[in-house]
Amino acid sequence: MPSIKSRQNTGLHIPDPICRPGDEPDFSGLIIPEAGSVPRPNFDAEEQTLRSLPYGLIRTLDDKGEAKGDWQPNASLESLIIALKTMLLNRAFDAAMFAAQRQGKTSFFMKTSGEEALGAVPSLALRKDDMCFPTYRMVGWLLARGYPIIDLINQIYNNAEDPLKGRQLPILYSAREYGFYSLSGNVGSRIGHGVGWAMAKAYRGLDSLAMAVIGEGTTAEGDYHEALTFASVYKAPVILCVTNNQWAISTFSGIAGAEETTFAAQALGYGIPGLRVDGNDTLAVWSVLEWAAKRARAGLGATLIEFFTYRAEGHSTSDDPTKYRPKDEPTIWPLGDPVNRLKQYLTNQSAWDEKRHQEAISQAKLKVKKAAKAAEDIGILGTSKSDIEEMFKHVFEEPDWRIKEQVKEVGI
Ligand SMILES: Cc1ncc(C[n+]2csc(CCOP(=O)(O)OP(=O)(O)O)c2C)c(N)n1
Structure with a gap:
């Protein structure tokens, strides 16, 4: 099994996040449009x-908590x-x-x-x-x-x-x-x-x-x-x-x-x-x-x-x-x-x-x-224990063949 590094050497791209533990967190690459800047089309x-x-x-x-633009809910x-x-x-x-x-x-x-x-x-x-x-x-x-x-x-x-x-x-x-x-x-x-x-x-x-x-x-x-x-x-x-x-x-x-x-x-x-x-x-x-x-x-x-x-x-x-x-x-x-x-x-x-x-x-x-x-x-x-019979109920409205077989296997 090749390591991740050697797979990268073959040219396979394996995405990796910009920041990992110990790094300065960084969201500077995110494009965040102004509130209200996207027009609302007719439905x-x-x-x-x-x-x-x-x-x-x-x-x-x-950022000031004001509502802007067309996307205003009713x-x-x-x-x-x-x-x-x-x-x-x-x-x-x-x-x-x-x-x-x-x-x-x-x-x-x-x-x-x-x-x-x-x-x-x-x-x-x-x-x-x-x-x-x-x-x-x-x-x-x-x-x-x-x-x-x-x-x-x-x-x-x-x-x-x-x-x-x-x-x-x-x-x-x-x-x-x-x-x-x-x-x-x-x-x-x-x-x-x-x-x-x-x-x-x-x-x-x-x-x-x-x-x-x-x-x-x-x-x-x-x-x-x-x-x-x-x-x-x-x-x-x-x-x-x-x-x-x-x-x-x-x-x-x-x-x-x-x-x-x-x-x-x-x-x-x-x-x-x-x-x-x-x-x-x-x-x-x-x-x-x-x-x-x-x-x-x-x-x-x-x-x-x-x-x-x-x-x-x-x-x-x-x-x-x-x-x-x-x-x-x-x-x-x-x-x-x-x-x-x-x-x-x-x-x-x-x-x-x-x-x-x-x-x-x-x-x-x-x-x-x-x-x-x-x-x-x-x-x-762990404090309430169910009756073993209870286990087979409420799975299907009517017990199907799998349930019937399992009940038989348990011997109840
Ligand atoms: C079919 C299946 N594969 C893998 C898992 C293990 N698993 C549970 S939650 C999860 C991550 C899901 O991430 P995401 O869809 O982004 O939802 P989030 O938990 O971030 O809301 C994984 C891999 C699972 N429960 N079911």
Whole structure:
């Protein structure tokens, strides 16, 4: 097996990030257009007229927290406050569950840090009959819709009240009635399901849509390209979203193709619109989702959206990002923090202030603390043991031949 160095000598290009641990973090190569500089086309514009959009970056909030340009969402100040409170709740939840993992109450957890807008905003911007095919960093979708926090924690602790009965890894939630399709540990396996779901809705003449999300690292998998083909060919009412948080565990976005083009520009090859948007800008995220949803509901098919963001903390509780990127990189991310930026905007609108912000943080912490205590009283990792028969139930509606064979093998 040749070493990486000798492979480079043969002329094979192996992408490597600009900075590694010990280097000064550097985002000077990023082109960040002024907020408001990308015009918003009509939602029913011909795809041929939209081909520069994937190479820009749609931004609405400027550095002073003022909203600029055409990409303004049809969202009231009240609903933006709900988005902000949801993000704060998401943060409180993440902090508590990360600590719980370190205390041995669960085996695994993943934080959403820096990407909070991407769970909360779609949940509020899309309809209750739409379906989200999420990634594991979208708990904000459930929090925004009032999913009981205790049930999230029961699932994480895999205790006797776990709504998924221990059949899923912690945080791989499933909540159909909240428009949240079952998460899978096999990344990328759900994006095609989202397209199929959308095709079925259109086939039945309904106007609900699917939002199917994938991480930028996972776009290197075939599932993503198959999903794009079906979405394009059948004009499926689906919003395909790539969350480009720059890192796929220790692998940087260049390994999935970011050195050569943008993820949004992959839409061009499929003949669908591609939008690239500042994922830490709540107003811009809301606005592009509205645009794509209008297009999908008008029968004009799929849109690909790249949410350009940054994973501010480790990939999961099993990861240590200081091993592969500069320690200070998160603090200099040039697109800032989604919570701070929305807070600044709402404060400028006289709809929010520091006192309300601190109160919202305290309320969020208290809510999570109460739910965590109640879940802990039911049980934590390893304290509740299930009946062996239970293992074979709830896998399929009716046990299929595999289940029957396994039951026989166990001898029950
Ligand atoms: C099919 C499959 N391959 C590999 C993994 C291991 N794995 C889990 S998350 C992950 C990185 C995914 O990165 P990205 O798609 O960028 O999403 P992010 O975690 O950054 O949001 C990998 C390789 C997996 N779970 N499933």
